[in-house]
Amino acid sequence: MYFITKNKIADYIAQHPEAKTAFLTWIKEFPYSQGKSLFKDHKNQPIDYILNGWFDLGRGDYSVEFKFNPWLKIGYIVWLGTKAALVEHQEREFEKLKAKYPDSQRKVFTTTIRIEAPEFSEPSVNTEDGNLYESGESDETVSVGIPVDLTNVHLGNAPEIFPSKIEDHIVSEFDLQTKTEYENALDRAIALFESKPDTPEFxxxxxxxxxxxxxxxxxxxxxxxxxLDVIKLKMEMFEMNPSHLTFIVGSDEEVSLFLTGKNTLSEKKLQAICDLLYILIPLNDKSLIK
Incomplete structure (x- = not known):
């Protein structure tokens, strides 16, 4: 699963730094969450139509309007901003639609899914090495909350038009060299985005x-x-307080030091916290600050 229009996120974050964690968390988690099932219908069958809709991000403070092409497994961001700005954006779009189709009527359907913080049993903490152990468990594994298996997750199994790594890109005379070339190509791609397979436009x-x-x-x-910012965001989303992390980190004081950025944790403890909070960003993501 790939996204283009990365420029929109970069520009918005530059203008609204407070939105950084919500937007970056969403785009990094997307391939492992919504991106896994986005191109299947309710019967788990591949869809053959363009998807468009909205995602609410973080605590629900921000929204993203998107379009996805199921044949190329790629999406682009149509609009992004605060929930308050979304209402104004939708009103403008509806007025455009009504001007074109005077008999248009608006119907709004809202589905709210609330994910409760998982129940867990407190493992014991070995104070000598700082690792976590379930009863009778060796130091080979740590199990806290509901772990997420990312072993077989790929970025939407996107088609071969995209290389798996940037280093695999084959340089050609057609590569975009300037911002103007990029913007022109982006405008053209958006104009062609709803093209269907086996057509010249596609x-x-x-x-x-x-x-x-x-x-x-x-x-x-x-x-x-x-x-750390992702952890704080997820704790707010789940309405959790620092004491919920004590059984992983070790003590209230250690939790406080960690959440204020004054102390770091082992990879095992970080992964345990990620499992607890349903953080799907792999810890080996090189762009992630730990």
């Missing part, structure tokens, strides 16, 4: 997307995301 779109992806990967840099 073929052109398939050629444009890797060039756009490569330009964004090499020229548009998003800020690095701190794992």
């Amino acid at each position: 073929g052109e779109l398939s050629l444009l997307l890797p060039l756009i992806w490569h330009y964004e990967a090499t020229n548009i840099e998003l800020p690095r995301l701190a794992l």
Whole structure:
């Protein structure tokens, strides 16, 4: 699963730094959450139509309007901003639609899914090495909360038009060299985005997307995301307080030192916290500040 229009996130974060954690957490977790099932219908069958809709981010303070192409397994961001700005945006879009189709009526359906913080049993803490152990457990594994298996997760199993790594990109004379070339290519790709397979437009779109992806990967840099900020965000989402981490970290004082950035934790303890809070960003993500 790939995204283009990375420039929109970069520009928005630059103007609204307070939104950084919510947006970066969403885009990093997306391939392991919504991105895994986005292209299947309610019967778990592949869809054959363009998807568009909204995602609420973080505590619900921000929203993203998106479109996804199921054949190329790629999406782009149509709009992003605060929930308050979303209402105004939707009103403007509806007025445009009504001007084109005067008989249009608005119907709003809202589905709210609340994920409760998981129940857990407190493991014992070996104060000598600081590791966590379940009763009768060796130091080979740590099990806290509900672990997420990412072993077989790939970025949406995207088609071969995208290389698996930026280093695998084959340089060509068609690569986008300037911001103007990038913006023109992006505008053209968005215009062609709803093209269907076996059409000339779809073929052109398939050629444009890797060039756009490569330009964004090499020229548009998003800020690095701190794992501690993600942990704090998820704790707020689950309405958890620092005492919920004591059984992992060791003591109230150690939790306080960790949450204020004055102390670091072992990889095992960080993974245990991530499992507890359903943080799906792999700890080996090189852009993640730990």
